[in-house]
Amino acid sequence: MELLIKNGFVFDPINEINGEKMDIAIKNGKIVESVNEQRAKKIDASGLTVFPGGVDIHTHIAGAEVNTGRLMRPEDHIKDVVRKTPITRSGVGYSVPSTFTTGYRYSRMGYTTIMNPSMPPLEAKHTHEELNDTPMLDKASYPLLGDWWFVLEYLQKGDLAECARYVAWMMGTAKGYAIKIVNPGGLESWGFGRNVHSIDDQVPNFCITPREIMCGLAKVNQMLNMPHSIHLHTNNLGLPGNYATTLDTMRALEHVAAGDKPVAHITHLQFSSFAGDDWGTMRSGAEEIAKYINNHSHMTFDMGQVIFTDTTTMTADGPFEYTLYQLSGHKWVNGDVETETSGGIIPFHYKRNNAVNATQWSIALELALMVDDPWKMFMTTDHPNGGPFTAYPKIIAWLISKKARMATLKKCHKKAQKKSLIPSIKRELNLYDLAIVTRAGQAKALGLKNKGHLGLGADADVAIYNVNHEKIDIAKKYKTVRRAFSNAAYTIKDGEVVVKDGEILQHVDGRTIWLDVQTTEQAKIDEEMKRRFKEYWTVEYENYPVTDHYIKVPDPLTIRADV
Amino acid sequence: MIVLTPLRQFQYPVIAECINPDVFQGKSVAEIAPLEVWEGNRKKNLGDLVKIEEVASESLKVTLKGDFSEVRRVGMGMKNGEIVVIGNVGMHLGEKMEGGKIAVQGDVAGWAGSGMKGGFIEIFGNAGDYLASPYRGSSVGMNKGKIIVHGNVGSDVAVFLKGGVIRVQGNAGPFLGFRMRGGTVHIEKNVGNRVGACMTGGKIVVSGVLEDMMPTFTIDGVKAKVKIDESEKAVGPFYVFLGDLAETGNGKLFVSKNNNPHFEHYERFLQME
Numbered sequence: 001m002e003l004l005i006k007n008g009f010v011f012d013p014i015n016e017i018n019g020e021k022m023d024i025a026i027k028n029g030k031i032v033e034s035v036n037e038q039r040a041k042k043i044d045a046s047g048l049t050v051f052p053g054g055v056d057i058h059t060h061i062a063g064a065e066v067n068t069g070r071l072m073r074p075e076d077h078i079k080d081v082v083r084k085t086p087i088t089r090s091g092v093g094y095s096v097p098s099t100f101t102t103g104y105r106y107s108r109m110g111y112t113t114i115m116n117p118s119m120p121p122l123e124a125k126h127t128h129e130e131l132n133d134t135p136m137l138d139k140a141s142y143p144l145l146g147d148w149w150f151v152l153e154y155l156q157k158g159d160l161a162e163c164a165r166y167v168a169w170m171m172g173t174a175k176g177y178a179i180k181i182v183n184p185g186g187l188e189s190w191g192f193g194r195n196v197h198s199i200d201d202q203v204p205n206f207c208i209t210p211r212e213i214m215c216g217l218a219k220v221n222q223m224l225n226m227p228h229s230i231h232l233h234t235n236n237l238g239l240p241g242n243y244a245t246t247l248d249t250m251r252a253l254e255h256v257a258a259g260d261k262p263v264a265h266i267t268h269l270q271f272s273s274f275a276g277d278d279w280g281t282m283r284s285g286a287e288e289i290a291k292y293i294n295n296h297s298h299m300t301f302d303m304g305q306v307i308f309t310d311t312t313t314m315t316a317d318g319p320f321e322y323t324l325y326q327l328s329g330h331k332w333v334n335g336d337v338e339t340e341t342s343g344g345i346i347p348f349h350y351k352r353n354n355a356v357n358a359t360q361w362s363i364a365l366e367l368a369l370m371v372d373d374p375w376k377m378f379m380t381t382d383h384p385n386g387g388p389f390t391a392y393p394k395i396i397a398w399l400i401s402k403k404a405r406m407a408t409l410k411k412c413h414k415k416a417q418k419k420s421l422i423p424s425i426k427r428e429l430n431l432y433d434l435a436i437v438t439r440a441g442q443a444k445a446l447g448l449k450n451k452g453h454l455g456l457g458a459d460a461d462v463a464i465y466n467v468n469h470e471k472i473d474i475a476k477k478y479k480t481v482r483r484a485f486s487n488a489a490y491t492i493k494d495g496e497v498v499v500k501d502g503e504i505l506q507h508v509d510g511r512t513i514w515l516d517v518q519t520t521e522q523a524k525i526d527e528e529m530k531r532r533f534k535e536y537w538t539v540e541y542e543n544y545p546v547t548d549h550y551i552k553v554p555d556p557l558t559i560r561a562d563v
Numbered sequence: 564m565i566v567l568t569p570l571r572q573f574q575y576p577v578i579a580e581c582i583n584p585d586v587f588q589g590k591s592v593a594e595i596a597p598l599e600v601w602e603g604n605r606k607k608n609l610g611d612l613v614k615i616e617e618v619a620s621e622s623l624k625v626t627l628k629g630d631f632s633e634v635r636r637v638g639m640g641m642k643n644g645e646i647v648v649i650g651n652v653g654m655h656l657g658e659k660m661e662g663g664k665i666a667v668q669g670d671v672a673g674w675a676g677s678g679m680k681g682g683f684i685e686i687f688g689n690a691g692d693y694l695a696s697p698y699r700g701s702s703v704g705m706n707k708g709k710i711i712v713h714g715n716v717g718s719d720v721a722v723f724l725k726g727g728v729i730r731v732q733g734n735a736g737p738f739l740g741f742r743m744r745g746g747t748v749h750i751e752k753n754v755g756n757r758v759g760a761c762m763t764g765g766k767i768v769v770s771g772v773l774e775d776m777m778p779t780f781t782i783d784g785v786k787a788k789v790k791i792d793e794s795e796k797a798v799g800p801f802y803v804f805l806g807d808l809a810e811t812g813n814g815k816l817f818v819s820k821n822n823n824p825h826f827e828h829y830e831r832f833l834q835m836e
Contacts, residue, residue: 078698078701
């Protein structure tokens with residue numbers, strides 16, 4: 001099928017196209033030089049903004065913890081019920097929407113690729129079953145490897161090559177895309193009711209420190225030539241004063257850096273940028289963090305913006321979720337995933353008139369605006385931890401308009417207002433920057449060569465929004481922009497028009513991307529390993545891998561490793 | 564005044580949110596007839612199912628005559644006016660109502676007054692389960708208003724209750740006041756077990772028999788009278804229990820002393836102090 005998008009204002013930062021009026025030609029699901037104008041279906045995009053399809057680097061939309069979140073929050077669903085239509089299936093929202101609803105809602109906002117960031121390998125089958133049922137999007141998952149016993153053992157022995165072979169094996173076994181590390185060392189300690197409090201604390205039973213785990217896995221990541229860097233959730237997350245730990249983490253990783261490619265991605269950075277000694281004196285550490293980021297280029301980040309709403313927090317960071325339970329007293333779930341990781345879920349209501357929550361809201365925006373290079377800092381809410389992804393248009397408004405930020409800040413807790421740096425920040429993102437923080441930058445950091453841009457050969461994932469930057473000043477008319485980004489004028493997925501004016505036109509299955517890492521020598525899968533599976537896992541070795549038939553539309557990416 | 568009479572026996576549930584004085588206000592019979600209702604999975608007009616008559620009267624009043632026991636959501640979200648049901652009525656009567664008055668001469672099915680925010684419901688027959696309780700999944704209970712039931716009520720009454728008064732002259736089923744946070748419930752006869760499970764606030768008064776007390780309630784004293792609302796008092800004497808301690812709750816459960824001699828052994832905990 002051929003498609004021609006005519007006369008739109010195209011923003012394609014990877015190819016350095018900044019609002020030029022031009023045509024985009026699509027053939028067989030790819031961007032091409034030109035198509036036959038008579039035969040091609042035409043979309044008149046004059047006066048509209050044309051972006052590459054949205055890419056979300058970090059959003060919890062599938063898997064064991066998401067599903068448990070759904071089970072424990074009926075009150076979240078009853079307020080947001082979605083009826084079926086002749087095209088779409090029924091479902092429920094709000095903070096943990098059902099799989100189909102998740103796909104439709106992302107697509108309506110112009111998103112086409114999303115990354116599910118925490119998949120315990122033991123729960124990988126479940127995760128992929130849910131991803132199969134998440135339509136409209138290309139997706140991938142990051143297996144949680146930071147506290148996996150095999151990783152800890154080989155890193156402790158200093159055998160990076162063997163560790164790398166096991167990680168490569170795991171990518172194929174769990175059908176994963178990147179190495180996810182959550183509170184390194186802390187989750188293993190949590191199995192014994194403990195936690196680590198700095199990057200140099202010892203992990204019980206393993207004689208290893210978080211620093212060694214992070215740096216080790218970052219090196220492993222390089223040895224395997226993985227497209228994405230390690231995806232890191234820092235130690236001490238969500239605790240006052242943790243910005244010092246975050247700075248230590250970033251400094252520790254400096255030694256691993258080589259070349260231009262980032263070595264790590266610190267996710268939901270807002271939750272790792274608290275200063276102060278306790279909740280009473282908690283304030284923003286964004287200034288110190290942003291200063292460091294502006295002077296270094298070995299890492300990328302995403303915001304983890306907080307939205308003032310009732311949401312559900314879920315992370316593999318079991319000890320942090322337990323802390324949240326102690327703060328809120330709400331119903332909670334906490335679990336230990338055998339030899340791999342842990343997990344916790346607790347509903348949380350972020351409130352404007354709560355000084356801590358309002359400061360968190362402010363921190364994320366301060367970080368996004370004070371980090372000068374948009375290629376380093378991406379827009380997320382860490383869905384659903386900071387708020388549901390459906391709030392992205394609100395964040396867009398805050399990023400592009402000082403007026404929008406100030407309007408929200410005015411309604412916040414007085415103490416938080418006083419401490420906030422937002423009144424002093426003048427920067428307003430333009431559409432070019434916005435395209436970076438919502439798609440181009442994320443695709444580049446993920447190493448997705450065919451995503452996040454509209455160059456020749458790229459996947460024909462396009463989002464068209466009803467914004468005319470020549471006619472309106474987006475900073476002043478932020479409400480118009482917010483509306484436009486909530487309901488895309490068109491979303492095009494693999495060359496098919498799937499959304500028009502915020503309505504789903506057809507149901508398409510996205511692909512599941514995973515890494516097939518080719519190592520020169522295979523990981524040793526011997527009797528010893530199988531014995532350990534028998535002893536420590538509830539699942540037999542033979543039943544553990546996610547076999548090919550589990551994935552509806554597989555899209556493996558083959559990479560050649562150095563080991 | 565509008566009078567509605569069923570044209571036939573309903574075989575399938577009828578969802579009729581439009582039977583509401585606020586909706587009918589200022590409309591003639593011809594305008595009311597085409598209002599949308601669902602019968603089973605079919606969309607129908609109200610006029611297809613019931614006979615609609617207008618009786619000259621100043622007040623904003625709707626009268627339902629006959630068997631409406633399959634008709635659900637009558638008076639949902641109503642703010643003003645009055646509904647009188649001469650007969651039985653179905654589930655979700657007066658759900659989320661904010662004001663006005665509903666009187667039912669017969670029986671009412673489940674979820675009557677669910678999530679109520681104001682107004683008054685009086686039921687002369689029996690009420691079903693989940694009286695004044697939110698629908699499954701929701702945690703938003705009744706927070707204002709008054710319900711009086713002259714007959715019996717089913718199980719799970721006053722779940723998540725936050726405010727308002729419920730008075731039942733008959734018996735009540737189990738799980739009365741589950742997760743209750745405020746408000747007052749008075750049962751004049753007997754109640755089923757697990758009364759006040761997980762309650763953190765509010766007042767439950769049982770004038771009849773309660774067989775078992777939850778182990779997570781502790782005795783606090785004996786009281787002669789308990790205030791139900793401005794005009795009424797329940798006459799005891801009552802044992803006063805506090806709970807649910809499993810939820811570090813501070814709810815009060817008053818149980819008649821004379822009708823519950825099996826709780827006498829709790830009195831020794833009072834004498835110890």
